[in-house]
């Protein structure tokens with residue numbers, strides 16, 4: 001399904017269905033489709049990508065799958081009703097009782113909960129290693145291991161994962177390498193080109209780009225996607241056509257939005273690092289970043305995500321956050337507007353404090369998703385709020 005055109009052209013054109021000469025894929029708000037001989041044949045052949053019933057696929061989901069595949073360089077894909085539906089269908093669909101995963105404690109909180117609270121009930125175990133350290137992943141591999149699970153950029157500490165090194169380990173041990181690429185977006189990183197088997201997105205974030213949908217996607221090897229298709233159908237976490245329409249509209253401007261997110265975040269990182277009320281700024285554009293050289297290889301264009309510690313602990317971080325005027329205190333990321341959260345009372349609330357601290361989420365930790373507003377307005381808001389601390 002991948003297209004030879006350049007990234008921004010694919011973001012606009014790949015997959016878009018010009019039905020009746022429409023410039024955009026029209027919203028096909030229909031739960032079911034007329035059964036024709038051709039569709040019966042598609043059904044008999046496995047039903048994947050056959051327009052039968054919108055839990056399986058729809059005109060709008062087909063358009064988006066083709067677009068994301070073109071952007072990620074993937075053979076095939078499936079869409080989901082949320083990022084967590086994408087994660088859970090991947091893990092529960094491809095793994096069985098007795099299988100083992102190697103992951104990391106600083107995966108997204110929902111993924112951590114799935115791995116530690118839900119999967120063990122089905123006999124699937126996870127060992128937590130360090131995403132920054134491929135050797136720790138290799139050391140955690142057992143005879144039952146089937147999958148290495150990583151995130152391109154960890155949430156919320158913004159560590160950068162060496163995908164090439166992980167891929168080399170996965171191939172040597174004949175394991176699946178699954179990468180959540182949500183924080184980078186395919187504009188900043190294309191893990192399949194570095195050896196990943198499957199790439200997951202919470203399309204709620206940069207791909208959707210406007211904080212108006214919840215969605216997920218998995219793209220990658222065609223054989224794995226085919227194996228997952230029936231699991232999606234059985235588990236039922238499929239997106240509806242209108243959701244897919246909004247996602248397609250968001251992706252069309254991905255290549256225009258991402259450079260602004262990234263350059264704004266890089267500038268804010270420099271200013272925060274120089275601020276006397278701030279400690280430890282985490283952004284891969286900073287030479288002080290712990291993974292600076294890995295980041296130059298993995299995500300040279302950067303990310304709009306930034307994290308830092310407000311001196312004085314969680315009370316100071318809360319005071320800073322509540323002193324912001326334009327920047328919304330809200331969980332989530334990747335929309336055109338800047339958002340802020342303290343992970344200890346939001347996205348990572350469910351993770352035990354000792355695990356949080358060991359993962360680098362010390363007192364005063366703040367995560368920001370830098371939007372595409374004017375960088376001076378973003379900085380005015382941040383510096384005014386810091387002055388209240």
Ligand SMILES: Cc1ncc(COP(=O)(O)O)c(C=O)c1O
Pocket residue numbers: 082083084085087108110151155180182183201202203204214215216332
């Ligand atoms: C890295 C990452 N993966 C997956 C998810 C889950 O996505 P969703 O909220 O769309 O279910 C999130 C949500 O914040 C996330 O940050």
